[in-house]
Amino acid sequence: MNEHISLWVKQTGVLPVNLLHCQNAGVLKYAMLDGDINNFCLDYSENQDMDADAYKQQAWSSNMRNYIRVAGDDVMLYRVGNVSPERISKSLVLNNMEKFYQYISPKQDVPNIEGIVPFVMKEFRGIRNWLREENSAESSMTALLYMLAFIKDNGNIGNDSLVSLGLPANTLDIVGKLTTMEEHLQHLREGMNGFLPNISLLLRHAAGQLFEEANYIAKFNPQLSLFTNYDIKYAYDPQKLGAFYTPTYLARSIVEKVIKESHIEDKEEISILDPACGSGEFLVEALRQLKTIGFTGKVKVYGWDVSSIAINIANFVLHFEKEEWNNSLELHIEEHDSIVCNWPNVDIVFMNPPYSSWEQLNDEQRESVKELMPKGKPNLSGVFYLKAVNALKESGVIGCVMPTSFLINDSTKELRKISKEKATPFYIGRLGSFVFQRAFVDVCVVMAKVRADFDGSITMLWTDNKGKLVPDALRKLRMIDYGAAIPLNMEDVSIYQQDAKSVFNNEVWMPLSYKEMQVKKTLDGLLACGAMERVKDVFNVRQGCRTGNNSLFKIKKQELLAMGEEEQSFFRPSVDSGSLQNNVLQEESYVFFPYGENGLNILSEEQLENKVPTYYRKIVGSKESLASRASGIREWWALTRPGSWQYTPELKLVSAEFGNSSNYSIDESGRFVVERGLAWLPKDEQMPIDNLYAYLAILSSEYYNTLLAIYSKQLAGGIWFNLEKKFVDQIPLPRFSDNEDYTLQLLIGYGKKIANGVRFDYYKCEHLVRGLYGC
Incomplete structure (x- = not known):
């Protein structure tokens, strides 16, 4: 690599490739590719071989905004959209490359000229609109390829040249039916705002973006739009095939x-x-x-x-x-x-x-x-x-x-x-x-x-x-x-x-942040010496019930209050994302839960109608769909997977399915049914109930979000994680061996206040938790 170019790579992290198609050895013209929107052309040629407009035109055709020419002791900066070039001291640029790199990045105060990709796409929309049949996506894309090849090779395209150009065998048949093709070709030849497209540069440096845009346009069904010609807007969802264009x-x-x-x-x-x-x-x-x-x-x-x-x-x-x-x-x-x-x-x-x-x-x-x-x-x-x-x-x-x-x-x-x-x-x-x-x-x-x-x-x-x-x-x-x-x-x-x-x-194999990696090394040491144990060693983390149809099996409080007292007894408040906020459980929605210690309490449709008459009238119309659920349950009013562990109400530690440290609490009444969430059930049946509050103090701490970042899967949208068993099972917890332990008693006190939404000394609690984890 040329030593001058190497310096740019080391200082800015851009990748150099030859700027020109079939560029001769010894030509020092490069496309400097940063991977996003700040790509630029860099020219170390000894002699100026073009005028200012030609430099800008090459940058525009390459889908870039800047052409930089190093000339003697100066750096000439040609910006697409600016009339005159800027002359900057070469030594100033080379000694401040990162600042210069940021300086040439797109800015609001620089005139915005439409890029070559949207310019070409405008003509392609016209072709796609003319070919309006649902199966015309492939034909319209072929027409685009022909259009690009025609401009690049100055119109010298016949049947004998299709193979060498990589064009489909039926290209000329498709193009021959397009009465508007000459109009689109003329528009491309004329360019825009004085810029004439160099198709070789376009294909060399912007083909990926060009064809990604074209593919979305081509595959959209134009029959769905009321608009015509260049006003039409397309959208295409690749998720149906699970296929996504690589940037x-x-x-x-x-x-x-x-x-x-x-x-x-x-x-x-x-x-x-x-x-x-x-x-x-x-x-x-x-x-x-x-x-x-x-x-x-x-x-x-x-x-x-x-x-x-x-x-x-x-x-x-x-x-x-x-x-x-x-x-x-x-x-x-x-x-x-x-x-x-x-x-x-x-x-x-x-x-x-x-x-x-x-x-x-x-x-x-x-x-x-x-x-x-x-x-x-x-x-x-x-x-x-x-x-x-x-x-x-x-x-x-x-x-x-x-x-x-x-x-x-x-x-x-x-x-x-x-x-x-x-x-x-x-x-x-x-x-x-x-x-x-x-x-x-x-x-x-x-x-x-x-x-x-x-x-x-x-x-x-x-x-x-x-x-x-x-x-x-x-x-x-x-x-x-x-x-x-x-x-x-x-x-x-x-x-x-x-x-x-x-x-x-x-x-x-998931990479962590460097800070989290250092924390994990400390945690591994605490686990190795026995000061910590994993969640899976202390708790059985159980997934909540699956109703099989939440729109029918879950109701709001207003619906519940319209029922008689006996009918209400067959509904229990639900643990889900809406009911668990800021570590406090609230009754937001209710699950139809006709279960007791021995399982299902309503064994016939007649009993269903007698015991929950209001609710029966709501769901009987969906009897057929509920009975046909894939789980193969016998009673169509039963939940798909109720979770036998929650047949009998008991105090339990619970969490939402997704969230962070604010989405844990204690179900003190035991009445809640975990639906879109999880229950943490102690493996040791002799564990004092109060200890659950100590664990709540840990799980609701800010430090617990660090643990989630290390052991769970972060979801988009900030500090938001998957709280499912397969992730939280590996999280380390302090080992409490003495129920009289002073730290344990302090945590229990904090946990009880947290569960009841009572003010507490947050900073002392956080300090206590961090101390247990060696911070």
Whole structure:
């Protein structure tokens, strides 16, 4: 890498790739890619070869806002939207690169010029609206590809050139029926605001965003809209297929680290597979980075997808890349269902697999999944991962985006065990729920290598579950790769090395913040010396009942009060998210609970009508649907899973299903039925009741949120966690051996006040709890 460019990478964490398509060796023009909205062009050419408008036009066509030219002792900054360039001292820039990087980021006071992607999409909407049949998505996308190829190659497209351009065989038939095509082509040629589109730059630097937008537009049913032409707005929900477009910045970062780990310097040939390639984002990025680092060997690329539209796009963009590789690139871009077909043995696998659940699979897919994983009903992404590691050659590497459940769920524990024996992770990143543009899915990154050093360390990346953190976190990761200090310990981002054995010996692989990792080391020590025990050693954490139909089996207080006293006795207040706030239980809703010590108390429909006449009239109309529930219960008015442990009312420690330390309390009356929540039942039947209040004081402390952050799954929206048994079971609790213990008695006192909403000395209680945990 050029020493000047290397300095920019080390100081700002951006990734350089050649700016121009088929750029000649020795040309010092680069696209500096930060992964989000602050990409820029950087030019170290000795001579000025263009005027100011041409520099800005190249930036605009590359979907960037700035073109930076280093000329002698000056840096010339050409901003898209500004009339005149800015001249800045070179030494000032080089000595303050991070500040300069922030300075060139998009700002409110800089004129906003519409980017090239929305400009092209405007014309594509016109095509999609003209092709209004429901099945015209593929035809409209083909027309877009033709339009881009036509402008790029100055109209030289015939049947004999379709294959070399990666266009579908029926392209000219589709375009021939589009009477408006010439109009759209003319609009593209003319550009906008003086900017003429350079399609090669667009495809090179913005293809991912372009085709993601186009795919949403193409797949929307235009018959649902009353609007026409360019006013139409589209929305498309990819969650139906569990498939989500990989953001370019994420694909770029994964490719960069995997290629480095692959040590391709001495290889004459490498093979790359993406079994769910979509529009080819991973594959394009891999080819681009291989070319930038100077790889001169042969590359075999396999890209598969179940979507014919995706395959058409991938074929087009990869044939565009082939212009740089000529005969050194062998493409196998094909429409396949990767679950049911055999995978080739390859050096590298990149993937963002579909996250479809078992219920979304067809019969053939289920049979294939059972052959690989006979037990359980796994998410499809786990099956892809297992097939991927099995497809890797000796020293092969995988880099993939996965649902975070892969790192933490019991259902994927066996998959983690099997896969690590084949390919050992060297990088794990927790990214959160804000990665995909149009979907709210909690995701992680896993990179692993066949027979990697198990005794080594793993790079762990943690980001808080907030929006817009991931691109900057990946930029900081790149800075560390180029020599910045590690560990990185920030409020929202942590990057550190962790001993591989300590990761794999755990039940979960989820990265923690660096601060939380240090806390966990202290907790592990307290557990090892016997000062602490886990929740599962003290309590049976029980899931609440499942009614089978909350709209019928749960009622509000107003409905309850309209019933007679005897009828009311068959309803009990419910523990759910609405009834448990600020550690106080309140009667917000009621569950029909016709159960006693010996089970169901209403054994016939006649009894049902006599004992709860008002309620009977409400639910009898739904008799058929209630009787047909999959659980196979005999009495249609019975709950699906009532939980026999709560037939008899008793004082108990309870929590909501999701929440934080404010969502725990004590059911002192014992009347509450845990519905969307959990009950903590002491394993030791001799445990004094008062001790439950001591545990409540711990669970309601601010420090307990730290424990949840370490052992549970953080949900989007701040300090909000999954409070289910599989997570809280592992949380350490202080070991109380003497019921006369002074600390225990203080905690009991605080707990009783907390449960009753009485004011107490919060700071003394918090200090007491933290002291028990070694803080």
